[in-house]
Amino acid sequence: METIAATIPVERRTALFSATMPPAIQAVARQHLDDPVRVEVARQSSTVDTVHQTYAVVPFRHKIGAAARVLAVTEAEAALVFVRTKSTAEDVAIELAGRGIQAAAISGDVPQRERERLVERLRAGTLDVLVATDVAARGLDVDRIGLVVNFDVPREAEAYVHRIGRTGRAGRHGEAITFLTPKEKGKLRQIERLTGTRLEETTLPSPADVSEHRAGKLLDRAAARRERGRLEMYAQLVAAKSEELGIDADELAATLLALAVGDEGPRRREDGERPRRSNREEHLDDDGTFVSASFEGDRRNRRGDRIEGKPGASRGGRRYHDEGSGTVYRIEVGHRDRVLPGAIVGALANEGAISGSDIGKIDILQSFSLVEIHTPLSEEQLERMRHATFAGRELRIRVDEGPGSGWDEGRGGRSGGGFRGGRNNDRRSARYDRGGSQRRYDRDDRNHDRNGRWGNRGWNNGRKGGFRGNRDGR
Numbered sequence: 001m002e003t004i005a006a007t008i009p010v011e012r013r014t015a016l017f018s019a020t021m022p023p024a025i026q027a028v029a030r031q032h033l034d035d036p037v038r039v040e041v042a043r044q045s046s047t048v049d050t051v052h053q054t055y056a057v058v059p060f061r062h063k064i065g066a067a068a069r070v071l072a073v074t075e076a077e078a079a080l081v082f083v084r085t086k087s088t089a090e091d092v093a094i095e096l097a098g099r100g101i102q103a104a105a106i107s108g109d110v111p112q113r114e115r116e117r118l119v120e121r122l123r124a125g126t127l128d129v130l131v132a133t134d135v136a137a138r139g140l141d142v143d144r145i146g147l148v149v150n151f152d153v154p155r156e157a158e159a160y161v162h163r164i165g166r167t168g169r170a171g172r173h174g175e176a177i178t179f180l181t182p183k184e185k186g187k188l189r190q191i192e193r194l195t196g197t198r199l200e201e202t203t204l205p206s207p208a209d210v211s212e213h214r215a216g217k218l219l220d221r222a223a224a225r226r227e228r229g230r231l232e233m234y235a236q237l238v239a240a241k242s243e244e245l246g247i248d249a250d251e252l253a254a255t256l257l258a259l260a261v262g263d264e265g266p267r268r269r270e271d272g273e274r275p276r277r278s279n280r281e282e283h284l285d286d287d288g289t290f291v292s293a294s295f296e297g298d299r300r301n302r303r304g305d306r307i308e309g310k311p312g313a314s315r316g317g318r319r320y321h322d323e324g325s326g327t328v329y330r331i332e333v334g335h336r337d338r339v340l341p342g343a344i345v346g347a348l349a350n351e352g353a354i355s356g357s358d359i360g361k362i363d364i365l366q367s368f369s370l371v372e373i374h375t376p377l378s379e380e381q382l383e384r385m386r387h388a389t390f391a392g393r394e395l396r397i398r399v400d401e402g403p404g405s406g407w408d409e410g411r412g413g414r415s416g417g418g419f420r421g422g423r424n425n426d427r428r429s430a431r432y433d434r435g436g437s438q439r440r441y442d443r444d445d446r447n448h449d450r451n452g453r454w455g456n457r458g459w460n461n462g463r464k465g466g467f468r469g470n471r472d473g474r
Contacts, residue, residue, distance in 0.1 A: 001028065005032050014032065014033055016028070016029055016033060019158075019161075019162040019165075020159055020161075020162060021158065022156055022158070049168075050172060050173050050174055051148075051165075051167055051168035051173075051174040051176050052173070052174070052175050053178075053197060054175070054177045054199060054200045054202035055177065055178040055179070055202065056177060056178075056201065056202055056203075056204055057182055057281070057292070057293040057294055057295055058179040058180070058181065058204075058290075058293060062282075062290040062293075063151060063179055064092065064095045064096075065290060066290065067081060067092070067149055067151055068095075068099050069204055069205040069209075069210065070147075070204065070205065071096070071101055071128075071129060071147075071149070072213070073209060073210070074146070074147045074175065076145070076146025076147035076167075076174075077125070077144040077146055078122055078127070078130070078142065078144040078146065079128065079129050079130075079145065079146070079147040079148070080129075080130055080132060080137065080140070080145055080147070080148050080149070080163075080166050081103075081129060081149045082132060082133070082134065082137070082148065082149065082151060082152065083132070083133060083151045083152050084134075084152040085133065086105075086107035088151075088152065089107045089131045089132060089133055089136075090107070090131075092105070092151060093129075093131040096129060096131070101128065101129055102126075102127055102129060103128070103129035103131055104118050104121075104131070105130075105131045105132070106118055106119075106130055106131070106133075106136045106137070107132070107133045107135075107136045108133065108135050110136065118130060119140065119142065122142050122144065122145075123142050123143075123144065125144065131151075134162065137163070137166060138162075140166055141169065142166075143169065143172070145166055145169075146172070146173070147167060147174070147176070147177075148163055148164050148166055148167045148175070148176040148177075149177055149179070150177065150179060153178060153179075153180060153187045153191075157187075157190040157191050157194045160178075160194070160195070161194070161195065163176070164176040177202060178191070178199065180295075182281040182293055182294065182295050182296045183295075183296055184295075185295040185296070185297075203292065204290075204291070204292065206285075206291065207263075207285075207287075207289055211258070211263045214261035215257050215258075215260075218257065218260055218261065219257075238252060238253070266286070266287060267287050267288075281293045281294045326372040327372070327373055327377075327399060328370055328371070328372050328400045329370070329371050329372075329397050329398065329399055330370055330371075330397070330398055330399075330400040331369050331371060331396065332367070332368050332393060332394065332395060332396045333368065333369060333391070333393050334364055334365045334366050334368045335364060335365065335366050335367075336366060336367055337390060337393060338391070339369065339390055339391070341362045341364070343390055344364075344369060345359050345362075347388045347389075347390060347395060348373070348385055348388070348395075348397070350388075351381075351385045351387075351388040352381045352382075352384060353381065354373070354375055354377075355375075358373060358374045358375040359371060359372070359373055359374075360372040370400055371397075382398075385397045386398075
């Protein structure tokens with residue numbers, strides 16, 4: 001753009017069009033336009049009337065399973081899944097493809113020729129799902145797209161309008177669902193204020209929905225297959241197996257149908273295996289599959305039960321602590337050891353025999369980390385924690401007595417909800433916090449390193465028209 005601007009006449013008439021107007025575009029307008037008049041679409045009419053807009057509260061580690069379920073049940077011919085970064089686009093596409101969904105990633109790193117090829121595949125029907133960043137999807141116009149999944153909330157609310165505009169085109173009906181983590185209630189309100197539309201909360205498809213959908217699709221094909229004949233061999237096999245198992249043909253048919261749609265039955269727990277604990281905002285079913293979640297601070301859970309007492313009082317839920325109410329400890333592992341927050345929580349909780357919910361802010365620096373703990377520790381607990389190791393290095397935990405002691409103004413202060421190093425050059429860090437704006441690991445995804453890249457082992461579900469995938473979504 002700078003090259004073009006340098007070669008055109010000084011006296012000229014110039015118009016700048018942009019789907020959104022972030023600071024970077026505003027800077028371009030100030031530099032290259034002379035006292036411009038700004039014309040914008042009224043916000044109340046900026047969203048497409050033909051798009052049904054919904055949202056679901058989904059913790060980070062459950063997003064892949066939730067996306068797979070939504071894609072499995074959709075009636076849309078094709079879908080767009082929006083993410084914030086190119087690395088996430090690649091990861092999500094790989095995970096979905098591993099679940100049998102025809103998905104590919106498109107980002108700024110994909111050459112233009114390859115982008116055009118992927119878009120043409122989406123248009124032709126040989127590709128069902130395109131995982132894209134905002135920049136890569138600019139100008140994308142494919143009539144088959146009937147569903148937009150906002151896997152990540154856009155950084156700027158205005159980008160939401162552009163995203164959902166990829167569906168519901170040419171008078172067609174479209175669906176848009178946005179995943180928000182329990183911490184992102186404010187993002188929802190921003191979107192609603194911008195669009196003048198109240199988003200409807202939706203319930204994610206359950207494993208039973210998936211099985212019923214896939215079984216229904218399979219049974220719909222039964223009549224045509226029967227007319228083609230050549231079933232005698234199968235009838236004999238069914239009769240023989242029914243007699244062998246001592247069950248009637250109906251029960252055997254139901255068993256075979258369950259196997260055909262990927263339903264292996266309830267998972268049996270090993271002896272001594274404890275049921276999976278969920279955070280206070282999460283609701284899991286008896287198999288440990290994610291069902292729903294609520295925003296942090298909501299006083300009612302998904303089943304409408306009143307949570308009595310103080311926040312975090314319920315067994316197994318997250319405890320909430322006043323900021324700065326804990327004790328800040330220093331441990332001798334950091335970025336150079338490639339440590340992640342989940343490893344720190346696991347080591348301290350296991351060796352100290354404390355609850356993971358008692359561990360608050362974690363600031364991982366170059367050669368050490370700062371951890372806030374909200375429960376008193378005995379000398380015996382501290383001694384066990386000191387000798388806990390990560391990658392062969394002892395944690396050597398001790399009360400932090402660095403500049404300013406803890407995360408106060410002496411360390412550079414708190415900014416944006418995260419903890420930032422201060423004067424010591426060794427304290428340059430990415431922020432691992434319940435807030436912050438850099439590389440973040442919140443309480444929703446501390447199991448990232450223990451449960452695999454995405455943690456959730458949810459099921460692909462489906463109603464009519466869903467994209468292919470196995471029932472487990474595993």
